[in-house]
Amino acid sequence: MDILTELNPAQREAVETINGPLLILAGPGSGKTKVITHRIAYLIKVVGVNPYHMMAVTFTNKAAREMAERLHRLLSGVVADLTIGTFHAICARILRREGKAIGVAPGFVIYDDEDQTNLIKRSLQELGLDPKQYSPKAIQTAIDAAKARLLTPAEYLKWGRSYFDEIAQRVYERYQKLLEESNALDFDDLLMKTVHLFRDNPPVRSRYQNRYSYVHVDEFQDTNLVQYELMKQIAGKHRNLCVVGDPDQSIYSWRYADLRNILNFEKDFPEAKVVLLEQNYRSTKLILEAASHVISANKQRKPKGLWTENEAGVPTAVIETYTEQEEAQFVVNEIEQMVSGGEAKLNDFAVMYRTNAQSRVLEEAFLRYGVPYKLVAGTRFYERREVKDVIAYLRLLQNPSDNVSLLRIINIPQRGIGERSIVELSQWARMKGVAAYPALKMLAESKESEPKPPLSPRVVKAMLSFYEMMADFTESRELNLVDLFDLVVAKSGYKEYLMREMDGEERWENVLELRTVAQEYRDMPAPEGLAAFLEGVTLVSDVDSLDESVAAVILITLHQAKGLEFPIVFIVGMEDGILPHIKSFDDPEQMEEERRLCYVGITRAKKRVYLVRAFRRSLMGSSRPNPPSRFLWDIPTHLITGGSLREVAAESRLAAALSAWNRGVVGKTDLPELKAGDHVKHAQFGEGVVVSAKPVKDDAEVTVAFEGAGVKRLLQSFAGLEKVT
DNA sequence: CGAAAGGCTCTTTTT
DNA sequence: GAGCCTTTCG
Numbered sequence: 001m002d003i004l005t006e007l008n009p010a011q012r013e014a015v016e017t018i019n020g021p022l023l024i025l026a027g028p029g030s031g032k033t034k035v036i037t038h039r040i041a042y043l044i045k046v047v048g049v050n051p052y053h054m055m056a057v058t059f060t061n062k063a064a065r066e067m068a069e070r071l072h073r074l075l076s077g078v079v080a081d082l083t084i085g086t087f088h089a090i091c092a093r094i095l096r097r098e099g100k101a102i103g104v105a106p107g108f109v110i111y112d113d114e115d116q117t118n119l120i121k122r123s124l125q126e127l128g129l130d131p132k133q134y135s136p137k138a139i140q141t142a143i144d145a146a147k148a149r150l151l152t153p154a155e156y157l158k159w160g161r162s163y164f165d166e167i168a169q170r171v172y173e174r175y176q177k178l179l180e181e182s183n184a185l186d187f188d189d190l191l192m193k194t195v196h197l198f199r200d201n202p203p204v205r206s207r208y209q210n211r212y213s214y215v216h217v218d219e220f221q222d223t224n225l226v227q228y229e230l231m232k233q234i235a236g237k238h239r240n241l242c243v244v245g246d247p248d249q250s251i252y253s254w255r256y257a258d259l260r261n262i263l264n265f266e267k268d269f270p271e272a273k274v275v276l277l278e279q280n281y282r283s284t285k286l287i288l289e290a291a292s293h294v295i296s297a298n299k300q301r302k303p304k305g306l307w308t309e310n311e312a313g314v315p316t317a318v319i320e321t322y323t324e325q326e327e328a329q330f331v332v333n334e335i336e337q338m339v340s341g342g343e344a345k346l347n348d349f350a351v352m353y354r355t356n357a358q359s360r361v362l363e364e365a366f367l368r369y370g371v372p373y374k375l376v377a378g379t380r381f382y383e384r385r386e387v388k389d390v391i392a393y394l395r396l397l398q399n400p401s402d403n404v405s406l407l408r409i410i411n412i413p414q415r416g417i418g419e420r421s422i423v424e425l426s427q428w429a430r431m432k433g434v435a436a437y438p439a440l441k442m443l444a445e446s447k448e449s450e451p452k453p454p455l456s457p458r459v460v461k462a463m464l465s466f467y468e469m470m471a472d473f474t475e476s477r478e479l480n481l482v483d484l485f486d487l488v489v490a491k492s493g494y495k496e497y498l499m500r501e502m503d504g505e506e507r508w509e510n511v512l513e514l515r516t517v518a519q520e521y522r523d524m525p526a527p528e529g530l531a532a533f534l535e536g537v538t539l540v541s542d543v544d545s546l547d548e549s550v551a552a553v554i555l556i557t558l559h560q561a562k563g564l565e566f567p568i569v570f571i572v573g574m575e576d577g578i579l580p581h582i583k584s585f586d587d588p589e590q591m592e593e594e595r596r597l598c599y600v601g602i603t604r605a606k607k608r609v610y611l612v613r614a615f616r617r618s619l620m621g622s623s624r625p626n627p628p629s630r631f632l633w634d635i636p637t638h639l640i641t642g643g644s645l646r647e648v649a650a651e652s653r654l655a656a657a658l659s660a661w662n663r664g665v666v667g668k669t670d671l672p673e674l675k676a677g678d679h680v681k682h683a684q685f686g687e688g689v690v691v692s693a694k695p696v697k698d699d700a701e702v703t704v705a706f707e708g709a710g711v712k713r714l715l716q717s718f719a720g721l722e723k724v725t
Numbered sequence: 726c727g728a729a730a731g732g733c734t735c736t737t738t739t740t
Numbered sequence: 741g742a743g744c745c746t747t748t749c750g
Contacts, residue, residue, distance in 0.1 A: 060740085088740055113739080187740055254738065355737055357741095377739090411726095418726050459726095541740060559738045581737055597738080620735070621741055 021269035028603035029282025052081035091190040123174040142168035147188035148256035183401040209237035220245030284313025328365035348567040372552040401435035413497035428453035440467040569605035574613040575626035
């Protein structure tokens with residue numbers, strides 16, 4: 001059987017184990033996606049299971065798409081009836097069909113993080129709580145945490161301990177009410193409500209349990225309690241639940257991912273079979289060894305025997321630069337050299353970092369040197385103001401109760417409807433027992449004699465003309481999505497509004513890009529097309545749009561890089577305070593997660609790894625030196641180019657500077673005094689002329705124009721500049 | 726009501 | 741350093 005022939009014995013065992021629960025512990029690069037797809041293909045083709053009875057849950061839409069494509073190839077045909085997608089997408093689909101049973105109307109909209117924050121602020125406002133005293137973000141975290149524990153507001157009340165919990169509980173209650181009024185669900189609601197649906201409606205649960213005789217979950221180490229609960233519900237009857245994960249790659253505990261899911265799996269399913277995938281097909285021996293040394297320092301883990309038949313490869317390069325600008329420059333230069341030397345293509349490279357803020361300096365360097373790059377996140381496309389504005393118009397057409405969207409656009413472009421008037425309208429709507437948009441409708445249709453909100457005639461006129469415009473759009477809902485899109489953008493005056501702004505051109509481009517996305521839904525029947533579009537744009541992640549075949553270097557966070565692989569990987573910011581992040585310093589568990597994050601990064605690489613750090617880095621405005629990442633010390637000498645960091649550092653002036661810094665006394669050294677115009681010599685860059693010299697503590701930042709290497713900014717003590725006369 | 730200017734506070738990671 | 745919020749003035 002050709003489905004089995006390309007598998008190693010462990011993979012084959014996982015594929016052929018079709019009865020009962022199955023836990024697959026899969027190291028990086030061990031072919032876990034392959035195992036899932038082959039297992040599904042095997043079930044369909046050999047066992048004869050109808051794809052309709054199978055579910056596969058992935059972490060991103062991209063992973064789902066790729067899995068579907070691989071299946072398509074394996075089975076030489078489409079697998080239309082297979083349920084495949086992210087937790088959120090699958091739950092949204094279930095709730096559209098079955099939500100009525102728990103009071104969720106099928107036309108609901110999904111609120112993203114920003115919408116959620118808006119609504120929490122409004123909840124605070126309505127409760128008369130001061131947002132300065134109770135930070136909306138902190139409340140949001142509390143609410144997310146409650147939902148991740150399946151706690152309703154009432155249950156949270158019993159669970160809460162502190163005074164803050166009590167406040168958060170009140171906000172949670174009001175927030176939930178506002179969501180309901182808007183016929184909206186937030187991300188966590190999608191999961192929680194589905195679990196409640198199944199818990200409280202045995203007939204519905206049975207239908208789904210009967211349907212899904214085989215359930216697969218990818219990246220199981222990053223599922224939270226609610227997601228696991230949901231899988232247990234759906235697989236509850238047939239108990240053919242196959243989960244695949246790697247505890248060493250668990251990096252989402254802050255999103256309430258819970259490793260106990262893996263640990264409890266064998267308890268919840270005592271009959272479960274466990275298969276270990278330990279052969280790595282991705283990386284060289286040296287990369288795998290370096291990664292193993294990094295992860296081995298974690299106390300809370302089971303040792304694993306990861307191995308590979310791949311070549312030894314080259315040692316990991318550990319590089320230190322002076323500033324983050326030089327760090328970026330190093331990365332770009334290195335890539336440029338390899339590409340122009342024909343050693344590699346642009347899309348062989350990925351540059352990974354701990355925090356999004358680090359991407360800016362990198363971007364600048366790539367732009368300056370004209371090396372094509374693709375930034376995976378940054379300001380996420382669908383979170384841009386102009387994109388969300390247009391989406392808000394469309395959302396309101398799908399769901400007139402959507403208060404967050406209405407309030408967002410009622411005065412965009414400016415129509416002379418200010419904050420005060422909006423509050424009056426909202427209160428009036430609440431009094432009438434309807435959402436804000438239907439209240440506009442009532443206002444438009446009300447007779448002279450009826451009571452009205454206390455608004456000036458000018459404002460009433462503005463509101464009514466806004467309502468009439470939206471009503472026109474509503475009547476055009478039968479148009480295909482692109483025509484509807486164009487109509488809304490044209491009639492609302494949104495383009496003119498954008499163009500009046502400084503960066504209007506660029507923002508308008510983004511609107512056009514959104515329109516391109518809308519084109520994919522053009523041929524769907526009108527209302528469904530709109531609904532599918534809106535759901536799509538809310539549930540996408542940034543990696544979903546990543547196309548590795550484009551000739552560009554990928555800039556990506558370590559978190560987003562999970563599940564991907566690249567021939568050559570740079571990890572920048574290898575410093576204590578960045579990776580590991582400073583927030584993890586006082587919590588051993590978080591520190592272990594930082595280490596796993598580093599492990600994930602290294603194991604993305606097939607051929608070559610660079611671990612790069614900057615001596616000085618600007619953070620929150622001010623620049624300060626950071627010590628090397630503690631993870632670097634765990635990689636032994638023979639796996640690193642130029643010996644271990646310890647040896648290199650011990651010899652270097654950098655070490656002296658560092659220890660001086662740590663002692664808090666920077667001793668006056670015998671540095672030659674430099675001024676603009678002086679000729680100097682550098683061991684690596686050769687000869688050059690000093691452009692400027694700025695005293696820093698007892699050292700100096702010197703900018704030098706080198707004859708061969710261009711202009712560099714260097715710290716004099718560690719650059720080792722010699723004065724040439 | 727709206728634009729502009731100044732002040733404040735954070736920045737981890739995201740479906 | 742940037743985004744967000746508040747204040748101020750037209």
